[in-house]
Amino acid sequence: MKLLRRVFPHPLLTLLLTGVWLLLVNSYSHNSLLFGLFLGIVIPFITQPYWPNRPKLRNPLKVVEYILVVLWDIVAANVVVARIVLFKSNAARKPAWISVPLELRTPEAITVLAGTITMTPGTVAADVSAEGHALLVHCLDAPDPDAVCDEIKDRYEARLKEIFE
Numbered sequence: 001m002k003l004l005r006r007v008f009p010h011p012l013l014t015l016l017l018t019g020v021w022l023l024l025v026n027s028y029s030h031n032s033l034l035f036g037l038f039l040g041i042v043i044p045f046i047t048q049p050y051w052p053n054r055p056k057l058r059n060p061l062k063v064v065e066y067i068l069v070v071l072w073d074i075v076a077a078n079v080v081v082a083r084i085v086l087f088k089s090n091a092a093r094k095p096a097w098i099s100v101p102l103e104l105r106t107p108e109a110i111t112v113l114a115g116t117i118t119m120t121p122g123t124v125a126a127d128v129s130a131e132g133h134a135l136l137v138h139c140l141d142a143p144d145p146d147a148v149c150d151e152i153k154d155r156y157e158a159r160l161k162e163i164f165e
Contacts (some may be wrong), residue, residue: 007045008047013069016040017036017043017044018036018039022036055106057163069158070120077120077123080121084122094141094143096138096139096142098149100157102132102133102134102135103153112160117156123137123138123142125137144160
């Protein structure tokens, strides 16, 4: 087990890198699979010293639920943003900067939350406070900033807290 952990310090990263390589090559062959596997072993092995405290997933099955929620929200937000851009006048829009207080404490969870907010059309995570206790978010149209803050906390932060903490 110890030898296996030394060869594969980050097994999920190995699988992810192999899969990404196969997607980049855009065709399957034994050579591309072997080279992807080679990259998937070598890159985590070389970068292992930079990962002294690997993030622990407390509830890995919740990751699937989180991904599905985010994908749904991205599709729904695309429709909302299209409606705002096409049918709402500039004068009627209410863009806002919102400070979202964070209960998350692990850097990985905060990074995933900021990435999720940025991937969702109409919102951008712009900054994290120095202590990591708040996230600054810009919204394309936020008539009720408190509702946007509550939605981020309920839909994303609560799930990430179950996954990471």
